Amino acid sequence: MTRTIFRNTFLVGLLVLLMCAGLVFLVQYTQTMEETYAALQQEAVYAEQGMLLGGTEYLSSLGQVNRVTWIDGDGGVLYDSEFPLPIANQKECAEVRAAMSSGEGQGIRTSESSGESTMYYALKCDDGTILRLSRPLSAVREAWLTVSPVLVLLVLVLLISAVLSFRVARQIVKPINSLDLDNPDLNTYPELSPLIRRIQEQKQTIQEESDRREALRREFSANVSHELKTPLTSISGFAELMAEGVVEDSKVQEFSRDIYKESQRLIVLIDDIIKLSKLDEEAVGPELEPVDLYELAGQVLDSLRPLAETQGIELHLAGSRTVISGVYQLLSEMVYNLCDNAIKYNHPGGSVSVSVTGQAGEACLTVGDTGIGIPPEHQKRVFERFYRVDKSHSKEIGGTGLGLSIVKHGAQYHGARVELESEPGAGTRISLIFSINDQGGQED
DSSP: OHHHHHHHHHHHHHHHHHHHHHHHHHHHHHHHHHHHHHHHHHHHHHHHHHHHHHTHHHHHHHTTTSEEEEEOTTSOEEEESSSOSOOOOOTTSHHHHHHHHHSEEEEEEEOTTTOOEEEEEEEEOTTSOEEEEEEEHHHHHHHHGGGTHHHHHHHHHHHHHHHHHHHHHHHHHHHHHTOOSSSOOTTTOGGGHHHHHHHHHHHHHHHHHHHHHHHHHHHHHHHHHHHHHHHHHHHHHHHHHHHHTOSOHHHHHHHHHHHHHHHHHHHHHHHHHHHHHHHHTTOOOSOOEEEEHHHHHHHHHHHHHHHHHHTTOEEEEEEOOBEEEEOHHHHHHHHHHHHHHHHHTSOTTOEEEEEEEEETTEEEEEEEEOSOOOOGGGTTTTTSTTOOSSHHHHHHHOOOSOHHHHHHHHHHHTTOEEEEEEETTTEEEEEEEEEOTTTTOOBO
């Protein structure tokens, strides 16, 4: 942080210094140009007067500093202090034309032969001739460079700015580094109070979330232990009785069926726990593929039809072909768990309806039943792991208590949302809503 503050502060100072230096040099250069033209103008006036008295001999004395050219009214050169005659006609030169028309003219031109730029000033004399004085632009630059000591001063100021920037950066960061975040004193640095409060609020939020997760972990561990212990206790008890020989031969087959039933329950529970672990780690495995929800729902209902017939429950499927991109096995388990719950928690002679629709970039699969329903105070928790609304009823019908939790996590994996509507005694509707904007979903 110190480096960032130092760098930014130093760059701001450097930028200000460069802008000031550029402005100073620009003003100085412009002023030097104006002073040079003024000097050429004054010398031209003196040269005109001296020429009237001393002729070209006076002009020769001026050529030591500036180039002097005497031009007649037609542009012909009568005298030049640097070049021998004849010299090309100067009538086309801008400053000469200006002097002929308005009495004086000035300009800067670059020589084609030497490539040097020269400042010119031309003055029209009383006899109609033109007196022109010129000075190389390099001379102006040399005069401008007389302000070079300013460069040294700027470098010195830059060094001082760097030192001050570093000290300021350290002073700014020092209070932050010295803060005791566990027991901050808001009165020591009032300017940091908003930052400290936000840090404290964030720490509190993190702590609350950590406590919540720890509570869920403990609850999950307790539930897993209980759910695993129950079938294992039954299996162990049946096996012990059979091993001690206290089971009549006529009861051995019944005990074996009970052991098999509890074993299957244990296997299903472990499978569900593994599925949830994979969903938590987002390590489902298979790649996404096109899945027709309508066809999938039909296959799930066909597999559950024998269970539904034992309770006299009718199964219905409505909708149309709707394709999303997803993991087929996971989607199948989600729909199976919803339909399985709808059958198990239904009234004898009731019905389960599954509908699949797709519109406005969304695919919706809804499972509705005419069962016992879910009380409002339990609806927010039914998707938690091992949560049961009526534990006695749930024990009678079986299940691991993880079905809806798998539905919830599977929906999160597919970027879908889950909506629940339920009324005690009137049934439950659970909808899975998938986005098909980027999945190529379609309806037939």
